[in-house]
Amino acid sequence: MGVKLASERPGFSEMEDVNFTDSELVYHVRDALRSVTLGDSNSYNELIGVIHHTEYLTPDEVALLVTSLKALSGAVSCIDIAHHDSLLSSIFRMSMWSYGPDVMDALVELIISLAASSGKYIDSCLDMLVSNFMPPHYFLALLKQPRGLARKDQVLHRVHSALRDIADLVPLAPLRLLPIILQKMPNVYSKEPMIVIYVENMLRLESGAMGELVGSMILCAVVDRLIDLDVEIEWEDILQDDFSKGIFEMELEDVEETLDDDEQEGDELPRESSSWRRFRGNVVAEKLDSLLVLMFEHLRSCNDVGRLSNVFETLLQSFKQTVMKAHKSKFSQFVMFYACSLDPGNCGVRFADILADIFTGSVSPPDVRMSAVAYLASYLSRAKFLPASFVVNILQRLVGWCWKYTESQDGDINPDAHRVFYSGCQAIMYVLCFRMRSIMDVHRMKSQLFLMPVEALLKHPLSPLKVCLPSIVEEFLRQAKAAHLFTVSETFVFNDLLESEHSRAFGGKERLDMFFPFDPCLLRKSDRYIRPNFVYWSMVRTTYDDDDEEGSSDEDVVDGFMGRSVENIAGDAMAASFEEHDLDLDEFDYSMNKMSITPKNSSNFRFGSELYGSAMRMPSRIRPSTSPESL
Amino acid sequence: MEGLKVSDAKLVVYVHPSKATKVSQAILRELSSLLFKFSEILDGVVLAYDVSTLSEVAKILPGVHPYFGVRLQAKLLLFHPKADMLLEGKVVKLGQQSIHVIVLGFSSAIIIEEDIREEFKYKVKRGEEVFDSASHKRHKIKVGTTLRFLVKSFDEEILHISGSLVPAHTGSVRWLDKNREDWLHADRSSKKRKKSAEREQMWEHNKPIIDASTLSMNTDQSNKKSKKRRRNEDS
Numbered sequence: 119m120g121v122k123l124a125s126e127r128p129g130f131s132e133m134e135d136v137n138f139t140d141s142e143l144v145y146h147v148r149d150a151l152r153s154v155t156l157g158d159s160n161s162y163n164e165l166i167g168v169i170h171h172t173e174y175l176t177p178d179e180v181a182l183l184v185t186s187l188k189a190l191s192g193a194v195s196c197i198d199i200a201h202h203d204s205l206l207s208s209i210f211r212m213s214m215w216s217y218g219p220d221v222m223d224a225l226v227e228l229i230i231s232l233a234a235s236s237g238k239y240i241d242s243c244l245d246m247l248v249s250n251f252m253p254p255h256y257f258l259a260l261l262k263q264p265r266g267l268a269r270k271d272q273v274l275h276r277v278h279s280a281l282r283d284i285a286d287l288v289p290l291a292p293l294r295l296l297p298i299i300l301q302k303m304p305n306v307y308s309k310e311p312m313i314v315i316y317v318e319n320m321l322r323l324e325s326g327a328m329g330e331l332v333g334s335m336i337l338c339a340v341v342d343r344l345i346d347l348d349v350e351i352e353w354e355d356i357l358q359d360d361f362s363k364g365i366f367e368m369e370l371e372d373v374e375e376t377l378d379d380d381e382q383e384g385d386e387l388p389r390e391s392s393s394w395r396r397f398r399g400n401v402v403a404e405k406l407d408s409l410l411v412l413m414f415e416h417l418r419s420c421n422d423v424g425r426l427s428n429v430f431e432t433l434l435q436s437f438k439q440t441v442m443k444a445h446k447s448k449f450s451q452f453v454m455f456y457a458c459s460l461d462p463g464n465c466g467v468r469f470a471d472i473l474a475d476i477f478t479g480s481v482s483p484p485d486v487r488m489s490a491v492a493y494l495a496s497y498l499s500r501a502k503f504l505p506a507s508f509v510v511n512i513l514q515r516l517v518g519w520c521w522k523y524t525e526s527q528d529g530d531i532n533p534d535a536h537r538v539f540y541s542g543c544q545a546i547m548y549v550l551c552f553r554m555r556s557i558m559d560v561h562r563m564k565s566q567l568f569l570m571p572v573e574a575l576l577k578h579p580l581s582p583l584k585v586c587l588p589s590i591v592e593e594f595l596r597q598a599k600a601a602h603l604f605t606v607s608e609t610f611v612f613n614d615l616l617e618s619e620h621s622r623a624f625g626g627k628e629r630l631d632m633f634f635p636f637d638p639c640l641l642r643k644s645d646r647y648i649r650p651n652f653v654y655w656s657m658v659r660t661t662y663d664d665d666d667e668e669g670s671s672d673e674d675v676v677d678g679f680m681g682r683s684v685e686n687i688a689g690d691a692m693a694a695s696f697e698e699h700d701l702d703l704d705e706f707d708y709s710m711n712k713m714s715i716t717p718k719n720s721s722n723f724r725f726g727s728e729l730y731g732s733a734m735r736m737p738s739r740i741r742p743s744t745s746p747e748s749l
Numbered sequence: 750m751e752g753l754k755v756s757d758a759k760l761v762v763y764v765h766p767s768k769a770t771k772v773s774q775a776i777l778r779e780l781s782s783l784l785f786k787f788s789e790i791l792d793g794v795v796l797a798y799d800v801s802t803l804s805e806v807a808k809i810l811p812g813v814h815p816y817f818g819v820r821l822q823a824k825l826l827l828f829h830p831k832a833d834m835l836l837e838g839k840v841v842k843l844g845q846q847s848i849h850v851i852v853l854g855f856s857s858a859i860i861i862e863e864d865i866r867e868e869f870k871y872k873v874k875r876g877e878e879v880f881d882s883a884s885h886k887r888h889k890i891k892v893g894t895t896l897r898f899l900v901k902s903f904d905e906e907i908l909h910i911s912g913s914l915v916p917a918h919t920g921s922v923r924w925l926d927k928n929r930e931d932w933l934h935a936d937r938s939s940k941k942r943k944k945s946a947e948r949e950q951m952w953e954h955n956k957p958i959i960d961a962s963t964l965s966m967n968t969d970q971s972n973k974k975s976k977k978r979r980r981n982e983d984s
Contacts, residue, residue, distance in 0.1 A: 195861040237907030288857040
């Protein structure tokens with residue numbers, strides 16, 4: 119089977135018998151092209167026929183195609199955009215995924231020649247190459263097989279080197295390339311493999327030779343797409359509207375549900391968190407998950423070659439412009455978290471500084487400042503890689519700003535007017551819930567904390583303790599009391615409330631009072647990247663905690679924080695205490711399951727802190743206590 | 750090298766009120782958006798600018814957004830190659846059918862086979878592609894050579910030049926500079942004597958402007974004064 123050829127034209131017939139030089143072939147093609155303008159389109163149409171033929175090519179046909187493409191490369195100067203319109207559109211519609219490496223090479227050579235020959239073809243050539251980022255639909259299933267992956271490698275390698283070659287010949291090509299890439303980016307409704315492979319190519323360009331020219335716009339576009347997917351996920355999919363539970367308790371949700379499901383489904387299923395299960399069917403979440411993983415891998419490779427700080431600046435810009443402005447972004451912000459975890463000393467510190475700057479500065483509108491401090495509080499609490507000393511310094515800035523604010527106010531409680539202030543106070547309390555213990559355990563930091571006017575701040579007539587989220591205030595007061603930071607004379611009765619009328623008022627329409635952006639990531643694949651650097655509430659040792667996991671007596675509760683020296687707590691208190699808790703996934707889940715034994719509704723253990731490790735016995739609080747606290 | 754000129758321009762840049770504290774930044778940003786694009790009004794591709802404010806006082810526009818107009822005096826380096834001008838660039842790719850050149854580091858130029866004079870033969874020597882001159886042994890063109898060529902056409906949108914090596918005074922700059930006798934002689938013997946004599950004068954005159962970074966003024970071109978209105982949008 120072969121393509122029917124006009125027998126008068128010696129150049130194309132009986133390919134096996136005749137040996138033509140390359141230049142002769144080029145001249146034949148030029149003739150064919152020129153004849154079109156004179157009215158004779160026979161050989162021209164044959165040429166198009168050769169190119170159109172895509173399926174089940176025999177080796178002869180492949181050879182013919184390769185030869186034709188190579189000959190065309192030499193004849194680009196004779197191609198006219200008007201007369202040879204159908205030939206050009208056939209060429210630009212070719213998908214490299216449908217052919218073997220020989221044809222790919224010849225096609226790429228043709229595209230590069232076309233692009234360099236005249237400004238008229240540049241956009242179409244770049245467009246064609248960008249279209250080849252993605253395989254045709256029929257190929258998607260093959261992508262999972264080794265054969266498909268091999269083809270993918272061949273295609274993408276050639277596409278990217280073609281883009282580089284064109285940029286070498288036409289220096290302004292990257293400028294034209296950028297809008298094409300952005301415009302052809304698949305939208306949120308496209309199939310997952312398509313979006314994933316396209317973004318993979320975008321990130322490859324970012325780290326490639328053209329990275330300097332197109333990189334930052336590409337990263338911003340990817341983050342934009344992450345947010346687009348993010349906002350498609352409904353909050354209802356994530357939260358159960360059970361606001362009777364405390365914030366800190368929500369992380370324990372997973373526990374009870376896992377237990378129930380296990381009973382039904384037997385032991386075959388791995389012990390996943392139930393929140394992951396909730397997302398299994400959610401297509402949008404899975405797309406977001408895959409893209410986040412791509413970003414994480416990309417950031418990791420950037421870090422390996424030492425260019426993370428430059429990339430981070432772009433990410434910061436994008437974060438301020440896109441992520442922060444999105445209404446309560448759910449998971450996209452973990453890109454920042456992961457980047458910070460890769461380079462805590464540099465990026466990690468910078469992120470916190472920028473957020474603190476936004477909050478304490480007067481340039482941004484109130485909602486942005488509240489959002490910034492919410493990000494900051496969640497970040498400082500959850501980032502395992504941030505040393506407690508750094509956290510204390512940031513806290514000092516926050517306390518300083520809040521304190522200065524009170525000095526200029528002599529009014530009373532007013533959730534709406536002072537909402538920026540209240541969000542600052544809530545942030546301080548939230549961070550201290552997580553970090554107080556580790557701060558107290560180091561003498562220098564403890565004195566630093568004691569020197570801050572926290573007590574005066576919280577007892578000011580503006581009454582942050584009444585306005586901020588009750589569950590946070592309650593936990594904070596408990597720890598503050600145990601740490602002897604300060605005590606309040608009046609008892610705050612919260613009745614297990616998560617939120618109050620006042621907190622709603624200061625939170626405003628967007629409910630920024632209940633915004634904890636770095637709460638555990640519920641996307642399965644991404645979470646594996648985040649988990650090693652993440653602080654779960656269950657891991658946190660509080661100031662009222664029982665230090666010893668093996669049977670400790672009640673007296674230890676008091677001695678626990680005061681007498682306990684810095685035995686096994688190194689400079690970075692947090693990290694050290696987690697070494698012992700650094701279990702692998704299965705063990706961790708298993709021990710979380712153990713917590714389900716303890717009563718859920720008792721207000722005394724709502725934050726679950728004392729449960730970890732000592733779940734098998736009743737915590738000391740319930741036993742008739744002889745500790746000084748109860749007196 | 751021809752095609753470069755320095756123009757004086759009077760411009761007005763309208764700045765958004767949010768940039769009132771960083772006016773210079775706003776102006777520079779607006780002017781930077783002109784770079785490497787062909788401007789009809791300025792008649793050329795803006796390569797560089799040197800700007801100073803004309804007045805400390807700026808008029809505020811009436812309307813919803815009170816933009817204020819800052820008046821500027823700018824020196825602009827413009828590039829506008831026209832047909833029959835001589836340009837120089839570096840050869841980046843060589844093939845039997847074409848030579849690819851890059852001019853001033855940003856503009857791509859192509860010289861196709863038909864526009865390369867008979868004198869040059871395509872050869873592959875020791876794996877390297879080269880155009881050898883049949884009449885002058887030392888005259889070679891290969892990747893990295895600085896080439897002088899004639900402009901045939903200029904695509905203003907993509908800044909792509911179509912060039913020609915047909916005239917005798919085109920080719921490798923290094924060889925042409927050393928062997929002026931040879932190609933001047935070849936030219937005089939052709940019919941276009943007058944034109945080549947003119948060209949020789951222009952060549953003499955333009956010699957200092959090979960290095961684009963030295964903003965030497967081409968006194969043939971008159972100073973251009975243009976008034977331009979632009980808006981600086983809040984980003």
